[in-house]
Amino acid sequence: MSKAVAFSRYGGPEVLETVEIEEPHAGPGELRVRVRAAGVQPFDTAVRRGDVKGYVEVSFPQTVGNEFAGVVDEVGEGVTGWEAGAEVIAFTSMNACGEVVTVSDQNVVAKPPGMPWEHAGVLSVCGQTAHIALSALKVGAGDTVLIHGAAGGVGTMAVQLAREWGAAVVGTASERNHDYLRDLGAVPVAYGPGLVDRVRELAPQGVDAALDAAGRDAIAPSLELVEDRGRVGTIGDYVGSRQHGVAMLGGTRTAARLAELTQLYADGKLRIHVQRAYPFAEAALAHREVETGHVRGKVVLVAD
Ligand SMILES: NC(=O)c1ccc[n+]([C@@H]2O[C@H](COP(=O)([O-])OP(=O)(O)OC[C@H]3O[C@@H](n4cnc5c(N)ncnc54)[C@H](OP(=O)(O)O)[C@@H]3O)[C@@H](O)[C@H]2O)c1
The missing domain is CATH 3.90.180.10 (Medium-chain alcohol dehydrogenases, catalytic domain)
Structure with missing residues (x-):
């Protein structure tokens, strides 16, 4: 046994x-x-x-x-x-x-x-999930990517991979994780009301792609920030993905x-x-x- x-x-x-x-x-x-x-x-x-x-x-x-x-x-x-x-x-x-x-x-x-x-x-698993998701969003050199849930298991991997692939990253987390995100190479931003304005201020060049690795409250603000909805995706928000018609990223x-x-x-x-x-x-x-x-x-x- x-x-x-x-x-x-x-x-x-x-x-x-x-x-x-x-x-x-x-x-x-x-x-x-x-x-x-x-x-x-x-x-x-x-x-x-x-x-x-x-x-x-x-x-x-x-x-x-x-x-x-x-x-x-x-x-x-x-x-x-x-x-x-x-x-x-x-x-x-x-x-x-x-x-x-x-x-x-x-x-x-x-x-x-x-x-x-x-x-x-x-x-x-979290490493591969991040890799699959960023690949599907075609993240690469010159992009600015918004990663929701950047301090979590998948987010931690996604921030570093996106940086490795040449992208700039804005990552959402609560205040206590902001130094952690800076250390990983992301510009941290607090999630919650006002997120869209805060991101616009931190990324005046615009946001090219957004990954919802938080699984909640992330798709709507992403769609306000990213022009190409084909470059917005989620790995955890099944309901939101259907509601907003954005991709559930898997592979x-x-x-x-x-x-x-x-x-x-x-x-x-x-x-x-x-x-x-x-x-x-x-x-x-x-x-x-x-x-x-x-x-x-x-x-x-x-x-x-
Ligand atoms: N793990 C995987 O391989 C995998 C695979 C497929 C799908 N998923 C799905 O992807 C999502 C994330 O998975 P995970 O393993 O990375 O989860 P996790 O490690 O449990 O995520 C925890 C992180 O989420 C952050 N967070 C909580 N509420 C948030 C909000 N409203 N906005 C932004 N960030 C928030 C927390 O940051 P603060 O403490 O700063 O709030 C914390 O660092 C889940 O929905 C999961 O089911 C995961």
Whole structure:
């Protein structure tokens, strides 16, 4: 048997528990990884609450987590290029927070030597989400981009990627995160009433594209600021995207995309901020913290 964080009914963070499941083994095309760290996303909490019932299939006890890092301990049939002992970063679907997990060899890249587990465990999904979203908005050199929710998990990645790709960034956050955003390379601005005027003042050259990485109250002001509505998109506001006819930005996560992000990290061009690490046994506290909606960077679960 093997341990995993799971829930057996929908509800608050308290429904999360450590359960014993049948020990997984690497099937054809898979690796088994002994997990050292796994990121927590708002998506995990939404599935756990039952908010996405009907869209996301669950099977109780339902395990959680989409991004993790750890050490390969079994190599499945047909897999080449990986050996037991390899340190990897990976992405999966609601199956990251276990003692050992199996994953497709297509979803795995090598962890750079020296990258702390806490960082490796939180890069896969928010990094790729930011990369996919900025690519869809065609962000590049000379652009000025407005990033809503710039201090969060995705926002932190998006600010740095946009800067790396040659864009100027205005990022929304509450006052306490403004120095953090400056440090990442963004011009900070407070969200809330008056946002459009404040952004116009900070970016008199105009705003070319806007990414809603906050998931709330961001599309309408973006449309006032960006001329081309094809360059406004959201990753979290399903209702707003339909209401305003702007894109829900999504795409395929790939090892190639993750490898690009990992290389940027290794080159010192992409920083990761972990607000807090919890042991797996305290996953409920980690979910509670993410559900505040005010995490700076990421919350991570680490193996005991
Ligand atoms: N994580 C992913 O990979 C992923 C993938 C697809 C979609 N999404 C969706 O994208 C959204 C962001 O995800 P995330 O993981 O980055 O979330 P997160 O880390 O939990 O976001 C927290 C951040 O949101 C900021 N924030 C809160 N209210 C805000 C507002 N009204 N305007 C601007 N910023 C605000 C907070 O800044 P202050 O503390 O300064 O208020 C905080 O830094 C969510 O809706 C999520 O479901 C995420």
